[in-house]
Amino acid sequence: MKLTTRLIDIEHRGVLLHSADAREISVRGGDRVEVKNRVTGESISAFVDTTASLIDPGVIGVYRPTQVQIDVLEAAEVEVRAADRPTTLDYIKKKMDGGRLTKDETYAIIKDVVADVLSPSELTAYIISTYINPLDMDEVEYLTRAMVDTGERLHFPSYPIVDKHSIGGVPGNKITLLIVPIVAAAGLKIPKTSSRAITGAGGTADLMEVLAPVEFSAAEVQQMTERVGAVIVWGGATNIAPADDRFITIEYPFKIDARGQMLASVMAKKFAVGANVVAIDIPVGEHTKVPTIEEGRKLAREFIELGERLGMRVECALTYGESLVGHTIGPRLEVREALSVLEGANEPNSLIQKSLSIAGIILEMSGKAAPGEGYRVAGEILESGRAYEKMRQIIEVQGGDPDVKAADILPGQFSYVVKAPGNGYVIELNNRALISIARAAGAPQDAGAGIFIHAKKGTQVEAGEPIFTVYADRQWRLQKALEEGRRLMPIVVEGMLLDRLPGRHWGGGGSYGE
Numbered sequence: 292m293k294l295t296t297r298l299i300d301i302e303h304r305g306v307l308l309h310s311a312d313a314r315e316i317s318v319r320g321g322d323r324v325e326v327k328n329r330v331t332g333e334s335i336s337a338f339v340d341t342t343a344s345l346i347d348p349g350v351i352g353v354y355r356p357t358q359v360q361i362d363v364l365e366a367a368e369v370e371v372r373a374a375d376r377p378t379t380l381d382y383i384k385k386k387m388d389g390g391r392l393t394k395d396e397t398y399a400i401i402k403d404v405v406a407d408v409l410s411p412s413e414l415t416a417y418i419i420s421t422y423i424n425p426l427d428m429d430e431v432e433y434l435t436r437a438m439v440d441t442g443e444r445l446h447f448p449s450y451p452i453v454d455k456h457s458i459g460g461v462p463g464n465k466i467t468l469l470i471v472p473i474v475a476a477a478g479l480k481i482p483k484t485s486s487r488a489i490t491g492a493g494g495t496a497d498l499m500e501v502l503a504p505v506e507f508s509a510a511e512v513q514q515m516t517e518r519v520g521a522v523i524v525w526g527g528a529t530n531i532a533p534a535d536d537r538f539i540t541i542e543y544p545f546k547i548d549a550r551g552q553m554l555a556s557v558m559a560k561k562f563a564v565g566a567n568v569v570a571i572d573i574p575v576g577e578h579t580k581v582p583t584i585e586e587g588r589k590l591a592r593e594f595i596e597l598g599e600r601l602g603m604r605v606e607c608a609l610t611y612g613e614s615l616v617g618h619t620i621g622p623r624l625e626v627r628e629a630l631s632v633l634e635g636a637n638e639p640n641s642l643i644q645k646s647l648s649i650a651g652i653i654l655e656m657s658g659k660a661a662p663g664e665g666y667r668v669a670g671e672i673l674e675s676g677r678a679y680e681k682m683r684q685i686i687e688v689q690g691g692d693p694d695v696k697a698a699d700i701l702p703g704q705f706s707y708v709v710k711a712p713g714n715g716y717v718i719e720l721n722n723r724a725l726i727s728i729a730r731a732a733g734a735p736q737d738a739g740a741g742i743f744i745h746a747k748k749g750t751q752v753e754a755g756e757p758i759f760t761v762y763a764d765r766q767w768r769l770q771k772a773l774e775e776g777r778r779l780m781p782i783v784v785e786g787m788l789l790d791r792l793p794g795r796h797w798g799g800g801g802s803y804g805e
């Protein structure tokens with residue numbers, strides 16, 4: 292059917308058809324049509340929305356990504372017909388039924404993902420199929436290579452190129468903000484790409500965005516790394532392993548991270564930036580992605596094997612994940628804490644120790660420190676202020692304000708202090724519940740939202756002492772977070788449930804808006 296274009300400024304790969312035209316070519320809303328540019332002869336497939344009133348019969352509304360892809364102008368003539376169903380849906384179905392994907396099938400799926408051929412529900416089906424029927428090592432390797440080959444890669448003139456990645460799952464894990472400047476200050480190159488939050492309330496990309504822009508092209512990442520030795524950017528903006536961010540968008544609301552997807556997500560980013568020396572942080576703990584040491588070891592072996600298959604030297608660190616890292620969760624609170632350590636603060640211990648351990652592994656692997664000396668060398672670089680100076684350069688090269696101080700970075704203006712209901716020890720501090728509360732407070736989108744934990748697991752508290760403070764940028768978000776807190780009860784003080792979070796009237800022991 293011939294239709295006349297009307298350009299519509301909507302960011303979705305689709306077209307809008309009058310219901311009568313849709314009936315005529317036998318498609319319904321959500322189906323695909325093939326749209327052919329009659330001038331260039333090029334055709335693409337697009338998703339259909341229908342309307343009985345917004346456009347007239349004979350007209351096709353063309354949304355912006357579709358306009359760009361097919362290169363049409365206003366009032367042009369296009370040929371439209373019902374499109375064939377993508378064959379990759381059969382491969383996804385195969386995985387849903389417990390089958391094993393071949394290399395070609397995997398590449399076909401990832402190409403369709405990157406070309407936006409699959410709808411969000413089809414993409415969700417793919418992710419969930421791999422969540423329920425885990426990928427084996429060959430499938431993970433195909434996936435990793437396909438994710439790399441469908442995007443851009445960096446090529447540095449000299450080695451080593453080092454990198455680190457955390458599989459996430461432990462709240463407050465702001466260590467990248469310390470590790471990257473430490474290893475770069477030692478003279479190493481580290482083009483660090485991070486994702487936004489996946490299962491947490493602030494991914495490293497969300498954190499770094501508090502200090503500087505994080506959206507750059509692959510070429511800019513390379514140039515900036517060559518200038519100052521390091522960057523901390525959002526992988527989703529770079530076209531480096533571009534399928535990754537599409538998957539994370541699907542995983543985020545479910546707070547899941549399918550094992551095979553996680554291996555590929557992490558290692559594709561390392562491989563694509565050309566890293567040959569890689570340290571992986573695997574937090575282990577009851578409420579993390581890896582509940583036991585045995586599972587942590589198994590995952591570590593898989594990372595190492597995948598690294599070998601791709602030609603990268605990988606070392607994994609199993610780290611303590613029972614409790615959050617440092618005292619803070621949520622972008623601004625976390626950045627303030629990390630920056631204060633770079634400025635010279637000598638706590639929090641958990642944050643400093645973890646960062647120095649992993650920076651030390653990288654320094655040893657790349658020959659910048661003798662075996663067993665990495666932690667000490669990393670500590671010297673931090674204490675000397677060289678890591679802070681390097682972080683200022685990284686912030687500046689990315690277009691942020693290098694003079695920003697930890698004290699300038701303020702959390703949300705609405706807050707509530709949750710106090711101990713009785714004397715005793717904090718015997719439980721549930722990571723997952725804390726993440727849910729921080730997300731309910733608005734993190735990571737609202738950068739000031741989050742939680743400051745005053746009394747971590749094992750701390751002795753007296754009745755009325757603060758246990759944690761919830762921060763939010765908006766009052767209604769604070770209320771939501773407190774409702775979530777009341778539902779989840781994230782902290783237990785010596786067998787006594789903390790059951791007196793405030794209702795709508797903010798009664799009880801808290802303080803509001805401090």
Ligand SMILES: O=P(O)(O)OC[C@H]1O[C@H](OP(=O)(O)O)[C@H](O)[C@@H]1O
Binds near residue numbers: 457461490494
């Ligand atoms: O939201 P969850 O699943 O906890 O973790 C995701 C975070 O873990 C990794 O951190 P990094 O880039 O190594 O610092 C990712 O890039 C992301 O920032």
Ligand SMILES: Nc1ccnc(=O)[nH]1
Binds near residue numbers: 456486548553
């Ligand atoms: N699945 C992932 C876990 C952690 N970081 C990532 O980038 N991806």
